[in-house]
Amino acid sequence: MIENSIKSTQFIEKSPTDKSLIKETFLSTTQDAFNEALKGNKSKLFSIIDEISSLESSDEDSKEQLIIWMETFSKIVSNFTQEFQDLVGIILDINWVTRSSDFAIVYSQFLENLVSAHAFYMFPVAERLINLLCWKKPYENPRAKLVSDPSVTPKIVCDRVHAVLKRIISLIPSGPSFLINPIAEAFPDKFQDTKYQLWYLKNILRMIEYIPVLKEPILSLIVEKIIKIDVEIQVEIEDMDDQDIMDLQNLVFKMEKNDVDENDLEEKHEEPISNILDFDDLNDNIEDGFLFDELTEEDSNVKGMVEKLDGMLNILFDYILKLSNEERDDMFEILMEIFQKTILPTHNSRYTQFLIFYLCSFSPVYVNNFVCLLAQKVLTPSVPSVIQVASAAYISSFIARAKYMEIGPVKTMLQLLTRFSLNYIDQNEHRIGSVLNPKHYMIFYSVVEAIILIFLYRWRSLMETEGNGITYGQLPPELKGLDRIIQSRFNPLVVCNRGLVEEFAKLTHNLEIMYCYSIFENKNYSFIKKHKSKKSSKRPKIKMHDLKGSDEDDEDDEDNDNNDDDSEDYDDENEDTEEEEDDDDDEDENENELPETLLPFEPYQLKNSCHFIENIYQNWTPISNDEDDSDIESDVTDNILAMSISPMAPPAFNWINNYPA
């Protein structure tokens, strides 16, 4: 019968009365089918199911009939009990979102009625809606092209889905708690194209607007996804050899051109490339993205990942930028939670943490809260030592790099850290036996490194006394006791990162504070326990990238005392090979190195999103101008002779331009 009624519709001229007649027939037959099915005779119901699915898959325009069906279903919505889940499933699978708007409206009304009458359909409905938010998902069905309205753009699709979701959530307040799983499941995996990630990311950020409860879970989901990609990139890069990395850098990262030739290392002609692509439109970026034919598969994999990371961070930065103040407070709190849960314990993430770096730039309150949180981690003995060390690295790197951080809190932090170290010495110095094993005092060394790093970046403001310029000859009051720390039996200058220490020595020497070269250049430290470190590609080290030019994230070596060509000792690239050769060098500073500590806020090199960071990021300013020559000895003499502390470039100044060619 049903077939008959359907068939008939195709022949009847559709005058209004006929139409209502047809609707009546539909209604009564469907109702009839439901009643029969409840009694056990499901044949009529099956024929309805058949009819719907054939309409859905028919090539002709079946819109009119489907509309009538949907209206009919809307009118008998209370019949769709659990027994009829199959039918509901078929109806839910109808491709509605790309069809013309009259169908979409009728359909969305049906959805609303359905979940209102039977809240348990919330889950399948929401699942399907969320899936529609994926890029291209609505068009995946090959038939979709036939039935969809060409005027329906992906953007309209999403608008529709959001509108329906919003209404459904308003009907079912307990619904959002069921959404986070489907949202997480639908998140495109990291191997999918950039476009998929970004599209979906934008959409779920939009969901936060009308489902505020989901803010926290969605954001932590996003951060988790981002950090995974981030770490993966670092891992991939670690596995590459230098040449690959250079190639990749030049192509993918925003790079100041790095001269590869070892002999010209000093003569880098670095031009800051300001090719910040506009990222206003998602489409632009993706379509005319970068083309790298010459890349190997692995490279292009990394390249794709970098693009993804870049794009996702860009969206989030933009999102943070557009928040209102209150929302931002909220965001900060959530991000702090996520930071502690995900970012801080994650080793080797490189860019994700810039979300916090950026967010903190909006208010000094954030800065203080963030730094205090970290300080608390460092100072609390019950915190796992890995976290303590990581926190110390975060503190130092953050204070060093955050241009917006005022000097007041910096001083407080320095005081705090110095006092911590002094206490530590008092309590632990006597415990050192005849052999010092630095690994047992990780936290101490990481704090000392933090102090040194902060001092290196902030000494100008620290040494200034009310407008009198820089005072020479003494430590700033905040660092009182630093000499005691340095001379302690812990020998921090020997153990701590070599590059850092040398820079520190140079600075203190220039400032006539102290002369520390003698301390760490004396190689006779037999009492320090040696770790015959395996020379694997993984090098334990702090990175001081942009001491010598921004560089991709990689290992950096300081052990080239026998290599007189390299003045700076911190060139991160090219030395791996040397490293291999020097393996049998008897006294290798690296052996005293602590396990790897990475500075979290290293120069930000992602092309599209870097413009958010550039202006708030403190680049390294070289300590003095007379450093273009070879080894330390001559450096020292030069310094003694010249004693030139040239007027320093202001912190905002890009040192690259100022670099001696």
Added chain:
Amino acid sequence: MKNQTHFKQIVTRLVLKLSPCFISEPRKGVEEYLKKLLMRYVPEFDGIVISYTNIQFLQKNAEILFDSPYFSVKVGVIFNLFSPKKNLEIVGKVNKVSADHIGLLLYGVINASIPSDKIRKKNFKWDENSFAWKETFGERRKICNGCVMRFTIVDVLKANDMLTVIGSLLEKPNDTGIIKEGEDEPEPMEMDIDEVKTNTTAPPKNNKIVWDDNDDDEEEEAEEEEEDDSNNNDSDATEESDDNED
């Protein structure tokens, strides 16, 4: 009958398997687990968890079994549950009406619906013009959004972790029906989803949650085992924690 309530309190003993990251603060781990149960229908408790109190560790030591990284703790918890009883009346607020059903919210959160065949057709009639159910005589009050109604629970459906109450107006016609008429806010029949002008606001929270305050709360003893493997930190985290608990 009068003494019955839709709320109940149960005392449970749970065995939870906690992830190692909670080793120094097992209480936090337990709470984390319990938080996930809030506002969920839990079949074992036969109700929606509204709150939990009185978390107590029943053992001094936690067990780590074989090579599983999780440690199991026995805790006693008191749950307050919402568990609607059949054949008992309840009050809800209408948030959606259609020709075939009335959708309501109980206490502002739990969904209920009255299908059209459970509506007293004698008293109420669907009015297509005002898009509401209307009383056929008397004051001709309307059932529309915002309207507060009392109805009988005839069924409680549990599917997809959700609980839906099916109500009826047929039983006890004297006790059920409109309590307070809703502000007339007719829903636009033609909502245009293409232009996002849908001005749906979240349904006004029903502030006055009245706890039927009977002291004879049922006490049940439920014991169950829960697997908690959801705390997986699968980011490349280097998390170290000292591996002992006494």
